[in-house]
Amino acid sequence: MVTPRHLARLAGRRAALLAELQRTPNLMRGIVYVRQRKCGRPTCACAHGGPRHPGLPLNVTVGGRTRTRYVRQAERATVEAWIAAYHRLWALVEALTEVNVALLNARPAGRPTP
Ligand SMILES: [Zn+2]
Numbered sequence: 001m002v003t004p005r006h007l008a009r010l011a012g013r014r015a016a017l018l019a020e021l022q023r024t025p026n027l028m029r030g031i032v033y034v035r036q037r038k039c040g041r042p043t044c045a046c047a048h049g050g051p052r053h054p055g056l057p058l059n060v061t062v063g064g065r066t067r068t069r070y071v072r073q074a075e076r077a078t079v080e081a082w083i084a085a086y087h088r089l090w091a092l093v094e095a096l097t098e099v100n101v102a103l104l105n106a107r108p109a110g111r112p113t114p
Contacts, residue, residue: 002106014099021092027085030060032071
C-alpha cells in the first residue's frame with residue numbers, strides 16, 4: 001500500500017529533478033584524456049626516444065563519425081565541465097524515469113496521472 005506521504009515524497013523528488021533539469025548548463029558529449037605524443041619537430045628530443053609531450057585529445061562521435069581535436073590547457077576546464085554536464089543530464093534522465101515509473105505504479109487503477 002502506498003501512503004500519501006510516500007506519494008508526496010516521490011512528487012517532491014520529481015519536482016527537484018525537473019528543476020535541476022531546467023538548470024542544465026551548456027554541455028557536450030565526448031571524452032578527454034591525456035596522451036603522450038610527438039610534436040613533429042625532427043630536432044626535438046621526442047623524435048629521438050626522449051620524453052613526449054602531454055596532449056589532451058577530445059574524441060567526439062557525431063553522426064557516426066569520430067573526430068579528435070586537441071584541447072588547449074586554457075579550454076580544459078570548460079570542456080570537462082561540458083562533458084560532466086552531459087553525464088549529469090543522463091543521470092537526471094535515469095532518476096526521473098525511475099521516479100515516474102514509481103509514481104505510475106503507486107497510483108490506483110482508474111485515477112488519472114498528473
Ligand atoms: Zn617534441
